[in-house]
Amino acid sequence: MLRQIGKRLSIAIPSVIGVIIVTFLLTRVLPGDPAVYFAGPAATPQAIEEIRKSLGLDKSMPEQFVRYVKDLSTGNFGNSLTTGQSVASDIASRLPASAELTLLGLLISILIAVPLGIVAAVKQGSVIDHACRIVATAGVSLPVFFTGLILVYVFYFRLGWSPAPLGRLDIFYSAPPHVTGFYLIDSLLAGQFETFRAALSQLILPAATLAIFSLAPITRMTRASMLAVLASDFVRTARASGLSPRAVIITYAFRNAMLPVITTLGMVFSFLLGANVLVEKVFAWPGIGSYAIEALIASDFAPVQGFVLTMAIMYVLLNLMIDMLYGVIDPRVRLEG
Amino acid sequence: MNRREFLKSTTAIAATTAVSAPAVMSSASAQARNETLLVIREEGPNNFDIHGVGTNRPGYEVSWNCYDRLMSHGVKKFPDGSDSYDRDTFTPELAEEWTKGDMSMTFKLRKDATFHDGTPVTAKDVKWSFDRAVTVGGFPTFQMKAGSLEKPEQFVAVDDHTFRVDFIRKDKLTVPDLAVVVPGVYNSELIKKHATEKDPWGLEYTKTNTAGGGAYKVTRFQAGSEVVYERHDNWKSGKLPQIRRVIWRVVPSAGNRRALIERGDADLSFDMPNKDFAELKQAGKLQMVSSPVGNACWYLGMNCKNPPFNNMKVRQAVAYAIPYQKILDAVMYGVANPLYGAKSNTVSTTAWPQPHGYSADIAKAKALMAEAGMANGFETTLSFNVGEGVVSEPLAILVQESLAQIGIKTTINKITGANFRNELLKKELPMIINVFGGWLDYPEYFFFWCYHGQNAVFNTMSYQDKDMDALIDGARKAAAEGDNATYEKDVKGFIDKAFAEVPRIPLFQPYLNVAMQKNVSGYRYWFHRQLDYRTLAKA
Numbered sequence: 001m002l003r004q005i006g007k008r009l010s011i012a013i014p015s016v017i018g019v020i021i022v023t024f025l026l027t028r029v030l031p032g033d034p035a036v037y038f039a040g041p042a043a044t045p046q047a048i049e050e051i052r053k054s055l056g057l058d059k060s061m062p063e064q065f066v067r068y069v070k071d072l073s074t075g076n077f078g079n080s081l082t083t084g085q086s087v088a089s090d091i092a093s094r095l096p097a098s099a100e101l102t103l104l105g106l107l108i109s110i111l112i113a114v115p116l117g118i119v120a121a122v123k124q125g126s127v128i129d130h131a132c133r134i135v136a137t138a139g140v141s142l143p144v145f146f147t148g149l150i151l152v153y154v155f156y157f158r159l160g161w162s163p164a165p166l167g168r169l170d171i172f173y174s175a176p177p178h179v180t181g182f183y184l185i186d187s188l189l190a191g192q193f194e195t196f197r198a199a200l201s202q203l204i205l206p207a208a209t210l211a212i213f214s215l216a217p218i219t220r221m222t223r224a225s226m227l228a229v230l231a232s233d234f235v236r237t238a239r240a241s242g243l244s245p246r247a248v249i250i251t252y253a254f255r256n257a258m259l260p261v262i263t264t265l266g267m268v269f270s271f272l273l274g275a276n277v278l279v280e281k282v283f284a285w286p287g288i289g290s291y292a293i294e295a296l297i298a299s300d301f302a303p304v305q306g307f308v309l310t311m312a313i314m315y316v317l318l319n320l321m322i323d324m325l326y327g328v329i330d331p332r333v334r335l336e337g
Numbered sequence: 338m339n340r341r342e343f344l345k346s347t348t349a350i351a352a353t354t355a356v357s358a359p360a361v362m363s364s365a366s367a368q369a370r371n372e373t374l375l376v377i378r379e380e381g382p383n384n385f386d387i388h389g390v391g392t393n394r395p396g397y398e399v400s401w402n403c404y405d406r407l408m409s410h411g412v413k414k415f416p417d418g419s420d421s422y423d424r425d426t427f428t429p430e431l432a433e434e435w436t437k438g439d440m441s442m443t444f445k446l447r448k449d450a451t452f453h454d455g456t457p458v459t460a461k462d463v464k465w466s467f468d469r470a471v472t473v474g475g476f477p478t479f480q481m482k483a484g485s486l487e488k489p490e491q492f493v494a495v496d497d498h499t500f501r502v503d504f505i506r507k508d509k510l511t512v513p514d515l516a517v518v519v520p521g522v523y524n525s526e527l528i529k530k531h532a533t534e535k536d537p538w539g540l541e542y543t544k545t546n547t548a549g550g551g552a553y554k555v556t557r558f559q560a561g562s563e564v565v566y567e568r569h570d571n572w573k574s575g576k577l578p579q580i581r582r583v584i585w586r587v588v589p590s591a592g593n594r595r596a597l598i599e600r601g602d603a604d605l606s607f608d609m610p611n612k613d614f615a616e617l618k619q620a621g622k623l624q625m626v627s628s629p630v631g632n633a634c635w636y637l638g639m640n641c642k643n644p645p646f647n648n649m650k651v652r653q654a655v656a657y658a659i660p661y662q663k664i665l666d667a668v669m670y671g672v673a674n675p676l677y678g679a680k681s682n683t684v685s686t687t688a689w690p691q692p693h694g695y696s697a698d699i700a701k702a703k704a705l706m707a708e709a710g711m712a713n714g715f716e717t718t719l720s721f722n723v724g725e726g727v728v729s730e731p732l733a734i735l736v737q738e739s740l741a742q743i744g745i746k747t748t749i750n751k752i753t754g755a756n757f758r759n760e761l762l763k764k765e766l767p768m769i770i771n772v773f774g775g776w777l778d779y780p781e782y783f784f785f786w787c788y789h790g791q792n793a794v795f796n797t798m799s800y801q802d803k804d805m806d807a808l809i810d811g812a813r814k815a816a817a818e819g820d821n822a823t824y825e826k827d828v829k830g831f832i833d834k835a836f837a838e839v840p841r842i843p844l845f846q847p848y849l850n851v852a853m854q855k856n857v858s859g860y861r862y863w864f865h866r867q868l869d870y871r872t873l874a875k876a
């Protein structure tokens with residue numbers, strides 16, 4: 001297992017290097033001159049030149065690249081000009097916010113989609129199967145920002161059930177002591193149940209938005225994969241041997257149907273990280289998606305590079321995790337690997 | 338712990354929190370809410386210090402509230418009864434009193450004023466701060482220069498509480514320039530401790546730390562999401578503000594800002610989109626204040642350097658083809674001052690901005706096009722900043738539609754915010770939609786940046802004319818010498834000329850829109866178009 005992980009990681013290294021090079025080049029090719037932007041409203045050519053120099057933009061591209069890589073190797077992602085902080089600390093403080101939201105969204109989605117998919121497959125053509133189709137179609141066709149705004153309108157503005165969409169906590173609560181950066185976990189660790197409730201109530205709408213968005217692929221994949229497995233010989237044999245339908249579906253069929261579902265989960269998770277950008281905008285969520293967008297608008301190179309790099313590393317780790325899960329679920333994969 | 342025990346304990350916890358929490362919350366939060374102001378806006382600051390590199394506009398607000406200036410402005414009323422700063426009166430802030438000589442001005446500082454950390458404010462701090470503003474380069478130095486404040490030698494700390502500014506030339510803008518955001522007074526000893534060889538003025542430290550003696554200090558900051566201020570209880574430069582804590586939450590979505598203020602969860606929503614403002618005003622549940630932005634207008638600029646817009650007749654034709662009223666109604670929802678349709682292009686007052694004599698008249702526009710030898714029209718592009726797209730985009734479409742009627746085929750060119758200033762600097766765009774507003778509310782200031790042959794960035798039309806320069810320079814000189822007759826003649830002269838030759842067509846004067854709950858009072862409009870927390874109060 002360890003050797004497999006090591007092998008996987010060594011395959012990932014070239015892709016990370018590729019990402020570093022591509023983001024570096026892309027941010028330089030994009031229109032928008034940061035020196036002009038940061039010179040402020042009354043920029044004279046001289047002021048712009050001074051800023052260009054102080055940002056190191058007067059150096060040649062290879063020289064800038066070498067400098068960038070050197071900084072990276074010491075864990076220095078550079079400084080964000082728009083927030084005035086170091087990119088590493090910005091990302092470190094914002095990543096848990098995004099991760100908490102995305103994971104909760106995914107969790108809600110799995111809890112609804114997987115059972116729904118199984119039932120739809122088992123009772124093909126029933127009311128539940130049609131309902132499943134409607135849910136999937138609706139989820140896929142509604143853009144996340146739209147779902148988000150509708151949820152805010154209904155549950156906050158009209159009904160008043162949900163708290164104000166003002167980020168992770170209501171203004172009169174302070175954040176729990178930092179352990180994991182996940183407010184739900186940190187508040188429980190600190191025994192602050194009131195804060196836990198506040199954080200959870202802030203999370204529900206944005207997480208639901210993400211969940212609705214990701215319902216479709218998971219439900220469809222569960223259903224399709226279950227259908228294929230249910231039609232296979234070993235399930236027929238199991239049934240013929242007189243095993244209870246429950247045992248057949250859960251123990252035999254579902255376990256075998258899980259592999260494609262896990263693959264889909266990996267993909268959905270990466271989609272969600274992308275969709276996060278818009279959801280964070282709608283809910284004033286202090287995550288890394290909204291951070292990257294703001295930086296992009298301001299031609300602020302360092303955060304954009306930092307964001308892309310963080311994402312790339314996360315994808316690599318995610319894929320690694322999925323591969324390992326494969327091994328756990330289906331030992332044959334381990335042998336082949 | 339077994340399952341039953343666990344269930345028991347969680348229900349117990351749930352029960353106690355359910356009973357005790359609301360009681361604790363309601364008394365504490367009621368008091369906190371009364372002394373706390375929750376402000377929501379689209380953006381947050383990127384730097385607390387206006388002397389810093391690339392400080393954005395929300396950053397000006399932090400500078401304004403956390404640093405004192407020597408003097409500030411008095412108050413006057415807009416016609417609708419709302420408060421505005423008074424351009425023409427200066428009131429004591431850190432300086433108790435001052436005497437203005439012919440070539441210098443001496444300030445007596447308050448003896449009891451202290452910085453946030455308790456150290457007394459001295460004339461040495463003032464000198465250090467002013468030296469910093471004129472030395473660091475970039476925007477602060479540029480703004481100081483606008484009032485002829487250019488060299489450290491001009492600033493003298495006479496004794497601990499006496500400070501003198503020597504003039505290098507007579508300039509009417511020197512005194513107003515001392516009351517803008519830039520010349521704040523910084524805690525020099527504190528900042529020096531954080532200065533390094535590479536950063537002798539400690540700009541790195543003041544980026545995220547407030548080192549001043551203003552009425553507020555920042556106590557919590559999360560970039561892009563939240564700024565929390567606490568009152569400086571020992572503040573002596575004015576009446577102690579009522580608001581103890583200001584929480585500024587960044588809410589990027591305009592729809593959510595509207596929902597928050599409508600439901601009463603936010604106290605104040607700053608700089609609202611016109612559509613929301615017009616609708617909320619009609620609903621009547623909130624206190625809505627809309628103040629004309631001084632010395633500012635939206636305009637259509639044409640590049641005078643290159644054909645076809647180097648032809649005055651073509652520019653006039655365009656000015657007659659703009660659907661001014663449609664723009665006011667459909668783009669601005671009526672929340673703007675019209676700047677068109679005066680009796681003629683010859684003005685009778687020195688007020689700025691004021692209406693010009695053009696109005697939508699397609700027949701006249703066509704005639705002018707024919708006179709210019711362009712009866713068949715031409716093709717061109719119309720550019721604007723996507724960052725200002727809420728106003729610019731529908732405006733551009735209306736203009737495009739109208740210009741098509743006189744044969745001008747326009748392609749709309751959207752430029753991203755990061756790249757817009759870059760493009761402006763090149764001065765190649767044939768036609769642009771843009772907005773400009775000057776802090777110092779004087780017509781000659783506006784014209785010096787926008788029409789003068791020195792060709793500053795803001796002269797986006799590359800308009801150059803010797804007579805225009807003479808009129809602008811003449812007005813500036815007359816203002817400094819107090820020669821009212823010449824001043825008036827020159828100001829009217831340059832406005833007339835600008836209207837006759839129309840290198841830029843003023844479209845409308847924008848408003849700054851603020852929505853507040855009914856229990857909030859004391860809002861005042863400022864030239865820097867940011868909030869001043871000191872006068873705000875909550876009932």
